Amino acid sequence: MKELSLNILDVAKNSVKAKASLITIQIIEDEKWRTLTIADDGCGMPPEMVATVTDPFTTTRKTRPVGMGLPLLKLAAEQTGGELKIHSSQAEEDHGTVVTATFDKTHLDCVPLGDYAGTMVTLIQGSPDIDFSFLYRTPSGEITLETAQMREILGDVPLDTPEVLSWVYESLSAPVENP
Numbered sequence: 001m002k003e004l005s006l007n008i009l010d011v012a013k014n015s016v017k018a019k020a021s022l023i024t025i026q027i028i029e030d031e032k033w034r035t036l037t038i039a040d041d042g043c044g045m046p047p048e049m050v051a052t053v054t055d056p057f058t059t060t061r062k063t064r065p066v067g068m069g070l071p072l073l074k075l076a077a078e079q080t081g082g083e084l085k086i087h088s089s090q091a092e093e094d095h096g097t098v099v100t101a102t103f104d105k106t107h108l109d110c111v112p113l114g115d116y117a118g119t120m121v122t123l124i125q126g127s128p129d130i131d132f133s134f135l136y137r138t139p140s141g142e143i144t145l146e147t148a149q150m151r152e153i154l155g156d157v158p159l160d161t162p163e164v165l166s167w168v169y170e171s172l173s174a175p176v177e178n179p
Contacts, residue, residue, distance in 0.1 A: 001072050003114025004036060004103075009122060010069035011038045011099050016127050018042025018097065023123070024133040027116065031139060033082070034105050034113070039098040044090035053086060073101055080107035117172035120145065121165050128160040134172070141177040 001007050008025060015023045020040035028035045045053065054074045074084040082102035089095055103110050120134055124147060134145040145168065147159060157164065 001076070002111065004034075004076070004111055005114030005116045005119040007069065007073045007076070007101075008036065008038065008116065009119045011073070012040075012119075012123050012132075013126075014069070015040035015042050015097065016123075016130060018044070020096065020130065022131045022133065024135075025120075026135045027113070027137070028135075029105065029138045032104060032106055034103045034110075035100065036103075037098065037100045039096065041096040044095040044097055045088040046090060050086055050088050054084065070099070073099075076109075076111050077101040077103055079109040080104040117169050120172055121169050124168060125160045125165055128158055136172075136176060138176045143172055143174065143176055145172060 001010070012023050012025065015038065018040060020042035022041050024037070024039045026035075026037045028037075054070050070084070070086070077084045081104045085100045086097065088097040116136065120132065123130075123132060130147075132145070132147045134143075136143045150159060150164070154164065159165075
C-alpha cells in the first residue's frame with residue numbers, strides 16, 4: 001500500500017469484522033521511529049492463525065484465496081528496518097488483537113503516513129456504533145479523538161452525519177501541536 005493510512009483502514013476493518021466494540025489507533029513518532037498500534041476488543045484469533053496471518057495465502061475471506069493487508073504492512077515495516085508484531089487472545093476475560101508496526105522514518109523506503117484524517121472519517125462513517133480512540137503523537141504535540149466522548153457531548157446526533165464527519169476531518173487535519 002502506498003500510504004500507512006490505507007494499512008490502518010485495512011487492519012481496523014478486520015477489527016470491525018471481529019466484532020470489536022472498541023478500536024484504538026495510536027501513531028507515536030519520535031525523531032527516527034514511527035510506531036503504529038491498532039488494538040481491538042474483538043473475538044481474537046487462535047494461535048495457529050496468528051502464526052500464519054502474515055502469509056498472503058492465509059485469509060478468512062471467501063471472495064478470494066489471498067489476504068494482503070498484514071503481509072504488506074509487515075513488508076513496509078521491515079523494508080525500513082522495523083518490524084511487525086501481532087498479539088491476539090480469545091480468552092473470555094481478555095480477548096482481542098493488537099497489531100504493532102514500527103518504521104524507521106529516516107529510511108528511504110518508509111511509506112508516508114497519508115490521509116489518516118480521511119481514514120478515521122471512513123471508519124466512523126462505516127461503523128458509527130463502534131468506539132474509536134485515536135492518538136497521533138509527535139515531538140511537536142498530539143491530536144486525539146474519542147468517539148465515546150463525542151457521543152456524550154452530541155447526545156442524539158449520530159456520528160455519521162455529514163456535519164460531524166466534516167468536523168472530525170478538520171479536527172484531525174489540524175497541525176499537531178502541544179496541548
